[in-house]
Amino acid sequence: MVKKNLLLIQEDGKRQYLRMFLLGFFTLLVVLLPIVIFNKGYFIYYGDFNSQQIPFYHLAHDAVRSGQLGWNWQTDLGANFIGSYSFYLLGSPFFWLTIPFPSGAVPYLIPWLLCLKHGMATMTGYAYIRRFVRSPRAAAIGAMLYAFSGFQAYNIFFNHFQDVTAFFPLLLIALEERVNNNRRGVFALAVALMAMLNYFFFAGQVVFVLVYFLFRCTCKDFHITRRKFFSIALESIIGVLLSAVLLLPSCLTILENNRVTERLYGMNMVAYSDRTRIIRIIQSFFMIPDVPARPNLFSTDSAKWASIGGYLPLFGMTGVIGFLGTRKKHWATRITLFCTFCAFIPIFNSAFYAFNGSYYARWFYMPILIMAMMTAIALDDVQISLKQGIWISGGVLLFCLAACFIPIKDGEDIKWFDFANYPIYFVLILALCVLNLCGVVWLAVCRRRGEPVLRRAMALTIGACVLCTASVVYFGVSLGPIPRTYARIGIEGGEKISLPDPREQFYRIDISEDYDNYPMFWGCSNMRAFQSVVPVSIMEFYDQVGVTRDVASRASIEHYTLRGLFSVRYYFDKVNNSKKDEYSFDCGLPGFEYVGIQNEFYVYENQYHIPMGFTYDSYVSQEDVEGRSGMSCEKVLINSIVLNQEQIQKYGSLMKPVLQNNAYGLTEERYLEACRERAEHACDSFRYDSSGFTGTITMEQPNLVFFSVPYEAGWSATVNGQPVDVERVSYGFMAVEAQAGDNVIVFTYETPGLRIGAWLTGAGALLLVLYLLLTRKCRKQEAKQECFHTCWYGYDLQQDVPAAMQYAAYLSRYAGRWNEEGEKSEDASERRDNQK
Helix, strand or coil: CHHHHHHHHHHCHHHHHHHHHHHHHHHHHHHHHHHHHHCCCCCCCCCHHHHHHHHHHHHHHHHHHCCCCCEECCCCCCEEHHHHHHHHHHCCHHHHCCCCCCHHHHHHHHHHHHHHHHHHHHHHHHHHHCCCCCCHHHHHHHHHHHHCCHHHHHCCCCCCHHHHHHHHHHHHHHHHHHHHCCCCCHHHHHHHHHHHHCHHHHHHHHHHHHHHHHHHCCCCCCCCCHHHHHHHHHHHHHHHHHCHHHHHHHHHHHCCCCCCCCCCCHHHHCCCCCCCHHHHHHHHHHCCCCCCCCCCCCCCCCCCCCCCCCCCCCCCCHHHHHHHHHCCCCHHHHHHHHHHHHHHCHHHHHHHHCCCCCCCCCCCHHHHHHHHHHHHHHHHCCCCCCHHHHHHHHHHHHHHHHHCCCCEEECCEEECCCCCCCHHHHHHHHHHHHHHHHHHHHHHHHHHCCCCCHHHHHHHHHHHHHHHHHHHHHHHHHHCCCHHHHHHHHHCHHHHCCCCCCCCCCCEEEECCCCCCHHHHHCCCECCECCCCCCHHHHHHHHHCCCCCCCCECCCCCCCHHHHHCCEEEEEECCCHHHHHHCCCCCCCCCEEEEEEECCEEEEEECCCCCCCEECCEEEEHHHHCCCCHHHHHHHHHHCEEECHHHHHHHHHHCEECCHHHCCCCCHHHHHHHHHHHHHCECCEEEEECCEEEEEEEECCCEEEEEEEECCCCEEEEECCEEECCEEECCCEEEEEECCEEEEEEEEECCCCHHHHHHHHHHHHHHHHHHHHHCHHHHHHHHHHCCCCCCCCCCCCCCCCHHHHHHHHHHHHHHHHHHHHHHHHHHHHHHHHHHC
C-alpha cells in the first residue's frame, strides 16, 4: 500500500504543478480584481508603474508589431530600442504574449500578466523546494512564501522584476539536475533564459550561483565530479553565447553609462553612510515592507527605490530562525548567514551588481527562495521547533511598536507619535504581522499536541499572502493619481490630440512636470522622458549644460534654448482644475503662443520652430566652452556649433570662429533671432524610421549639417550617395559635411552588437548540439556507474503521513481480526474434538 501511494504522488506531479500555477495566479487575482473592476479593466498603481511600466509596454508592443526594432524616436531624444528596452521587457516571455493582441488591449493585459508571473513563480518555486521537502503540501507553502514574499509585493511597482523571480528557481533546478541527475544541456538553456530576461539581475545571479555551488559542494547529496564541474563551466559559456543576440547589444549600451562606473571607496566599502539602512533591512524581513519611495518607520532620503523587502507571509522569520537553530551545519544555513553578511557590508552587497557604487537590494529574492525552503522544512520536520523564532519575531515587532513612541523635534516643538511617516499604514501592517505571528503560535501549539497542521498552515498561508500583498498594493494605489484621469488623458489620450503628422515634417513636443511619458501613449516624440537606459551622449550633453540627468530628462522651462535646439514645436501644459481661474496663458517659453486645449492640456505652439537638420555660420571650440556654467554652455548651442580641435582643423574653414567673450551673451530677443536664422538654413524635408533618416537640404556653400539626434556608434551616413564621416559635435549630437547645391543626406542605423550577437547565438546553438552529441556515449557509461536522484530530504517525514497511518491502521485492524479468527477456530476445533 505504501508503494502504491508513492507512485500516485509521482504520477500526480504534472497536475500538482498546474495546481501550483493556478494557486499563485488566482491568489494575486483576488488582490487585483477589485481594482481592475473599479478602473474598468486597468490596473493603475502609482509612481514608476504608471510612468514607465504601462507606457513602455505600449510603446514596445507597437514597435515590435511594426518591425521598428532599430532606432526609437519616441524615447527621449531618440534611443537604441534593443539597448533601452532589454532591461525592461524585451527578453520577457510575458511581454511577447502581448504581441498577438492589438495596441489598445495592452494596458488591459498588464494585471493578467502580473498574475501569470506570480503563478509561474509559485510553480517554479514549488519545483525547486519540492526537491528538499518531503511533503508536497509543505513544499506548496514554501512556494507561496517565495512568490508572495515582501520582495514580490514591493516590486509590483517594478513590473519587470517579476519576470526574473518567476524563472529564477529554474536556474538552481538546472544546476541540481546537471550534478545529481546528470541532465546535460538544461543548465545552458537556463543560463540563456536568465541572461536574456534581464542583464542587470543576471550579474547578481552569476555571483549567487557561484556561492550556492560552493556551499553545495560540501554536501553528500551533491555529487559533483571534476568532469561535471568542467561541463557546468562549458554549459555556462554556451548559455551566455545563446543569449548574445540580446545580451551583447544591451551590454554595449550600458557600458558607457556613468551610473555603471560608480564605485565604493574607503569607509563606504565597509559601512553604510545611511544610519537606517541595516535596521530597515532587518525590519523588512520581520514586517510587511514599506512601499517604494515611501520609507515609513525609519525615514531616509536615500535608497528609496532599493527593493528592500523580504517578509514571508504568515511566518516571517519564525521558520528560518527555527531552522538556523536546529540545522546549524546545513548548506541552507550557511548560505543564509553568508547572504546576511553580504547584505550588511556595502562592498559585498555591491558584488551582486558588478561592484557598482549605487545601493540596491534587488538580489534578495535569491536567498528568499532558500528561506522559503527552510520554512517549508521547519513545518514538515517536527524536530525543528518554532519557539525561538516566535520569541525573536515578537521582540522585533515590539521594538518597532516602541519606535513609534520616539519623540521628534520640529523647531522648538517636541512631537510624540509622529515617528512614522504614514501612521495608519504602519499600524495596519503591524497589526497584520502580529495576527500572522498569532497564527504561527497556534500552529506550533497544534503541532506540539500531535495534531496534523499542514492543511491548516496552507489555508493560513494563502490568506496571509492575500492580506500582505493587498496591504502593500492598496496603500500604493492610494498614493497614485486618480485612476480614471490617468486612463483618460494618458492611455486613451491619443485619440483626443490633433497635431500635424510628424512624418511629414519632424518635430518634438514638450510636456509639463509629472507627465513625462504620456506622449508615448500618443505616439509623439518628446524631449522629456523618464527612462533610465538611454544613449550615453544624452547624459553627457545634459551634464554639460547643467541639467541633472540620472533616470529622466527633465529640463525646466528656464532652459528654453534647448527647446529651439531640439526642434520642439508644441508644449503641453497641464493645470489643476483648482488653478484654472488664475491661469495666465503664458507657459514661460519665449516664442510659444497659446493655440487651444487638447486632451485637457493647454497647448502652445513654437512660432520660431527650427526644423530638424540645420546649419550654423560659426563655431566655438570645445576647450573654450569647458569650465563655463551650464547655462552659459547651453546658450552657445543655438548660435554656434561646438567642435573639438581635430574637427576645427577639418571643418574650421567652413565657418567663422566666435570669440570667447562674444559666445555666451544671449537675450530672449537674440535667442528668437537665432532660431529664425537656423530655420532659414534647415532641411527642406526630413523622413525617418527605425533604420535611420533622410534629410534634403539646399546650401549656397559647403557646411556641416547639424541634427539633434544623439550620437551612437551604430550610425553611418552618406551625402548624395557618398559615404561621409559622422561627427560627434555639441557634446553628443551628430553632424555631417554637405556640399553646395542640393544634398540628400541619408543616415543609417544598425544596433551595435546585434549582428555579432546573432552570430554568437548561432554559434552557441551549434556548440550546444555538438556538446549533446559528443557526450551521448558518456551518459550511457555514467548511467551504469552512478545512482541518480532528483530529491534529497535529509530528514524523516514525521507528520501528516496518510499512507503510513493507513498502513499502520491496516496492520492493527487485521492483526485484531487474525486473533479473533484464531480464537474462533480454536474453539471450533475443541467443540469438534468434544463431539468426537
